[in-house]
Amino acid sequence: MLEIENLEVTFSARGQDVQAVRGLSLAVAPGESYGIVGESGSGKSTVLRAICGLAPVTGGQIVLGGRPLPRRRDAAFYRHVQMVFQDPYASLHPRHTVDAVLSEPLAIQGFDDRDARIARALDEVGLGAGFRFRYPHQLSGGQRQRVAVARALILEPELVLLDEPTSALDASIQAEVLNLLDRLRHERGLTYVLVSHDLAVVSHMCDRLLVMQHGQAVEELTRADLRARAATTDYTRRLLEASEGYRPETQP
Template sequence: MIDVQSLGVRFGSRRGHVDAVRGVSFQVETGEAFGLVGESGSGKTTVLRALCGLAPVSAGHATVGGHVLGSALPRAFRRDVQMVFQDPYGSLHPRFTVDRTLREPLAIAGSDRHDARIVDALHEVGLGPAFRFRYPHQLSGGQRQRVAIARALIVEPRVLLLDEPTSALDVSVQAEILNLLRRLHRERSLTIVLVSHNLAVVGFLCSRVAVMRNGEIVEQAGIDAVRARRVEHEYTRRMLEATDGYRRETAPG
């Protein structure tokens, strides 16, 4: 479903240019959940934005669902590939009701049965019809992210790109959203690319992971190998140690 070969993303700057992503290659099979992990500034979100056409491809080759990135993307691409952004407070229009937020992609895609689809989409993400005419400021962070997920799924995409979808939420709400995403992945056979700085989050949803540092992939591995710490790169080992968190040492005696 996704084939990325030697992908490069370059941005202009006052001093010339910055190569935010260099030589990134990976493949994602149809129906697979694939993770990209790394610290802030590693380039993982830039890769995700390139996959949905929001960042320029300066080098290499990438196809998503049969669509070639870097060329003029057809309307079908916008329906096949959807993205859920990190900040549920910033990704929803503050003056749009939930109904209008969900109706807009249906209109762009030329879909019919808008009212029925909106009700079904809300039900699928665990929100009742009472939420339909509320504004974002009337929703909690978790409810806003559920609306954002419903907006992405309402046009029935084949590929779902997730940019740190739980990092702005409380821990208990994070678990709810991750369980929702795992259920939707199984029920819809979605192809998912999840970006996160947290290996534990990626391990919950994904079967394979690529570790990024300074705009490059330093290692790819199955999630079982990561859990067993059968990793090769020192940076991956340090990320695993960071995921374990602080461990208090007990003084002898």
């Protein structure tokens, strides 16, 4: 589904170049849930933005479905790839109703059956028709993130990029959103790339994961490796030890 080969992302600020991602490669199979973990500033979210064309790729290539992506993403790309952002309080326009939020991608892509698609999307994320004409300030954080998930899935994409999708939510709500995402992936045969600093989330959601540090890949682990703490590098072992309260053997 997705291949990244020797990806380089460089930002320029105040006359200086900063390499956010350096020589990163990975491959994600169709239907897989793939995690990217690391400390803040490791470059993991930048990888997602590079896939979407929102970060300056200065080297390497990104291949989707066997085809290298052009520098400028067109509307057809967003028909197949969607993203759920970290902060549900910032990712929804405060003056747009849920109906407007969900209608916009359908209008851009030229879908005609908008009412039916919106109703189905709201039902799938557990909100229902009663939320259609509410504004973001009338929703809880968990409800806002459910709207963000509905917006991402309403075009029926194949690949969904998840950037810390539960980190801004209360702990009691996080599990609900993660279970929702897991269910939708299995029902729809979706492919996920999930960025998180929370190893418990990654262990629950992902089949494999890539550990990043300073913009580079450190090592790749399976879910079984993670739960068994079978890390091969000192950095990953320190990351496991620093995960407060994390016990791989107790994860479902």
